[in-house]
Amino acid sequence: xxPIDQVQLHxxxxxxxxLNVILGLVMFGIALDLKTSDFRTAFKxxxxxxxxTIGHHIVFPAMTYVLIWIINxxxxxxxxxxxxxxxxxxHLSNFLTHxxxxxxxxxxSASAVSTALAIVMTPLNFNFWxxxxxxxxxxxxxxxxxxxxxLKDIVILxxxxxxxxxxxxxxxxxxxxxxxxxxxxxxxxxxxLFVVGALAANFQHFMKYIQFVVVVVFxxxxxxxxxxFSLSTLLGLNExxxxxxxxxxxxxxSGLGLIxxxxxxxxLGGMAIITAWWGIWHIVSGLTLALFWSKRDPRKxxxxxxxxx
Numbered sequence: 629x630x631p632i633d634q635v636q637l638h639x640x641x642x643x644x645x646x647l648n649v650i651l652g653l654v655m656f657g658i659a660l661d662l663k664t665s666d667f668r669t670a671f672k673x674x675x676x677x678x679x680x681t682i683g684h685h686i687v688f689p690a691m692t693y694v695l696i697w698i699i700n701x702x703x704x705x706x707x708x709x710x711x712x713x714x715x716x717x718x719h720l721s722n723f724l725t726h727x728x729x730x731x732x733x734x735x736x737s738a739s740a741v742s743t744a745l746a747i748v749m750t751p752l753n754f755n756f757w758x759x760x761x762x763x764x765x766x767x768x769x770x771x772x773x774x775x776x777x778x779l780k781d782i783v784i785l786x787x788x789x790x791x792x793x794x795x796x797x798x799x800x801x802x803x804x805x806x807x808x809x810x811x812x813x814x815x816x817x818x819x820x821l822f823v824v825g826a827l828a829a830n831f832q833h834f835m836k837y838i839q840f841v842v843v844v845v846f847x848x849x850x851x852x853x854x855x856x857f858s859l860s861t862l863l864g865l866n867e868x869x870x871x872x873x874x875x876x877x878x879x880x881x882s883g884l885g886l887i888x889x890x891x892x893x894x895x896l897g898g899m900a901i902i903t904a905w906w907g908i909w910h911i912v913s914g915l916t917l918a919l920f921w922s923k924r925d926p927r928k929x930x931x932x933x934x935x936x937x
Contacts (some may be wrong), residue, residue, distance in 0.1 A: 637848075653811075654814070654883075655786055655790055655793065656796075657807070658739075658743075659790045660807055663902055671737075673731075676865055677734065677738055678740065678877040679859060680738035680741075680872070681742060683859060683877045684742050684876055685742065685745055687854055687877075690757075691713075691726050691855060692710055692712075692757065693710070693761055696710070696763050696764070701840070701898075703898070705898040705901075706761060707758060707899050708885075708902035709768055710754060710757045710905050711830075711889070712885050712903055713880070714749060714751075715751035715885045716786070716880075717744040717876050720911065721739055721878075721914075722735045722736050724875045724918040725876075725918075725920055728917065729921060729922055730868050730875070731868040731872040735872040736897040738873070738889065742876065743881075746789075746881075747779070747786060748779070751776075755768075778908070781888060785884060786929075838905070841898075845902060853875075856875070859873070866926075875914060875917075877911050878910065885907075886903050907937025
């Protein structure tokens with residue numbers, strides 16, 4: 629069995645080009661759902677928005693660095709963890725917040741801010757933590773990734789569709805309203821198929837190395853969810869905001885992570901396997917938590933009652 633760092637997962641260029649287009653369409657669909665009023669609403673409760681943003685782009689990557697230092701995984705798995713923690717919030721977080729009876733407006737605006745900031749923060753975080761960590765430092769040098777190349781990819785994959793989608797939503801509100809639901813369903817289905825496809829195409833590698841990543845992803849994702857909930861509780865957010873912040877921190881855009889791995893890192897084994905498994909696991913953990921919360925009325929929590937009496 630080859631060491632996982634020497635395994636390269638395969639995705640042919642044509643499939644990759646199609647996936648890039650699909651990710652663009654997914655981002656366009658998300659942007660159709662965004663209005664400037666969403667941002668204005670969120671800025672009325674800036675504490676939640678600020679915590680979700682800082683938690684996602686600063687706390688979680690730093691926490692990932694500490695976790696790597698503690699568990700000392702093999703370099704490509706560690707680099708995959710850093711990449712996942714550098715990605716923006718997954719669009720699934722809005723659906724899960726809604727399902728859990730959390731503050732969906734806060735979730736949508738936090739995801740939008742997180743995605744807009746990711747254009748700069750994803751390459752910045754990845755390069756900073758990847759080079760700082762002794763586990764991944766040498767691997768970063770062999771990859772010799774130019775942060776500007778990653779920035780260009782993210783601008784094309786995230787930035788352009790986001791701007792176009794918001795423009796269309798503003799100019800053609802009736803079309804945007806009709807297209808929102810089909811685009812949401814389309815994006816959920818496509819991302820699920822993408823992760824399954826990435827696994828199926830490389831199933832023999834995945835089965836060989838899965839034991840290296842299951843526990844790591846379980847701890848990594850669990851820490852993100854627990855930190856989101858704990859920080860929002862410490863800062864005195866109400867229960868609906870706490871639920872939104874928890875999902876904003878614990879759900880990552882692993883589809884973007886996978887596309888970056890195949891575009892920029894030649895499908896490096898440990899990175900791709902951990903990111904693909906994140907894509908599956910955070911759906912499982914997120915849905916479990918959302919269903920648990922959906923049975924519990926947020927208004928019955930004392931802090932919520934106190935703020936909204």
